[in-house]
Amino acid sequence: MDETLIKRMTMERLVRPYLVIAALAALFALTPERGTCMERKPVQLPQPRIESGVSLERALKERRSVREYRSAPLTLAETGQLLWAAQGITSRGGFRTAPSAGALYPLEVYLVAGEVEGLPAGVYRYRPAGHLLEQVDAGDRRHLLCDAALGQRWVRTAPAVIVIAAVYSRTTEKYSTRGTRYVHLDAGCAAENVYLQATALSLGTVLVGAFGDGDVQKALSLPRDEEPLCIMPVGRR
Ligand SMILES: Cc1cc2nc3c(=O)[nH]c(=O)nc-3n(C[C@H](O)[C@H](O)[C@H](O)COP(=O)(O)O)c2cc1C
Numbered sequence: 001m002d003e004t005l006i007k008r009m010t011m012e013r014l015v016r017p018y019l020v021i022a023a024l025a026a027l028f029a030l031t032p033e034r035g036t037c038m039e040r041k042p043v044q045l046p047q048p049r050i051e052s053g054v055s056l057e058r059a060l061k062e063r064r065s066v067r068e069y070r071s072a073p074l075t076l077a078e079t080g081q082l083l084w085a086a087q088g089i090t091s092r093g094g095f096r097t098a099p100s101a102g103a104l105y106p107l108e109v110y111l112v113a114g115e116v117e118g119l120p121a122g123v124y125r126y127r128p129a130g131h132l133l134e135q136v137d138a139g140d141r142r143h144l145l146c147d148a149a150l151g152q153r154w155v156r157t158a159p160a161v162i163v164i165a166a167v168y169s170r171t172t173e174k175y176s177t178r179g180t181r182y183v184h185l186d187a188g189c190a191a192e193n194v195y196l197q198a199t200a201l202s203l204g205t206v207l208v209g210a211f212g213d214g215d216v217q218k219a220l221s222l223p224r225d226e227e228p229l230c231i232m233p234v235g236r237r
Contacts (some may be wrong), residue, residue, distance in 0.1 A: 066205060112124075
């Protein structure tokens with residue numbers, strides 16, 4: 001065999017592993033947000049309050065879908081209170097603020113933070129156990145989510161957006177096809193809790209059901225088995 005050809009083949013064999021390593025390193029460098037998010041410590045939310053000056057009857061009377069918000073951030077306490085209303089744990093046995101068929105809890109609640117005091121913009125998963133937020137992605141995703149919601153402006157202008165997603169199998173494994181109905185009922189209960197809690201905090205929200213499922217999944221980097229069911233922008237009235 002030609003000597004130069006042998007030399008070239010040997011060089012290629014020696015260099016190839018380094019090229020693979022360099023390519024992998026470049027890939028990680030291009031996705032720093034995900035890399036750092038994985039290591040970020042969960043955010044402990046302030047203890048939810050269980051007293052308020054607003055009666056349940058008043059909140060029911062005043063509840064309205066609100067689509068215009070003042071340009072002002074939410075506090076971490078308000079944000080935590082809303083998430084707690086959606087799926088917070090309220091008993092030693094793990095029961096939650098919202099009922100769930102068979103207590104199977106198929107819902108996953110996300111926070112898309114834009115302007116929340118003390119919380120960098122990003123996508124967070126609410127962990128009912130511990131009342132924590134885990135960062136899923138960094139950066140402001142409200143624009144993407146607004147596009148996914150067919151351009152509904154309030155999804156972009158709200159300081160924070162709650163997204164309720166579901167893992168259907170948690171409920172359908174027990175209840176078969178009827179489980180699908182139960183998951184939707186679970187989500188409706190959680191969403192109404194958010195509405196009433198927002199009203200009691202003098203905040204406004206609206207349940208947005210018109211969106212592209214795949215686009216929301218992409219905007220929030222949702223796991224494959226989680227399907228978005230409703231989007232709830234929240235802001236000051
Ligand atoms: C399942 C469901 C889907 C909805 N989808 C949207 C939506 O995509 N965009 C929107 O602005 N409002 C949406 N709404 C809010 C309704 O328009 C609103 O509840 C209705 O107009 C009654 O007004 P109220 O909530 O102030 O009583 C939705 C409500 C429900 C229950």
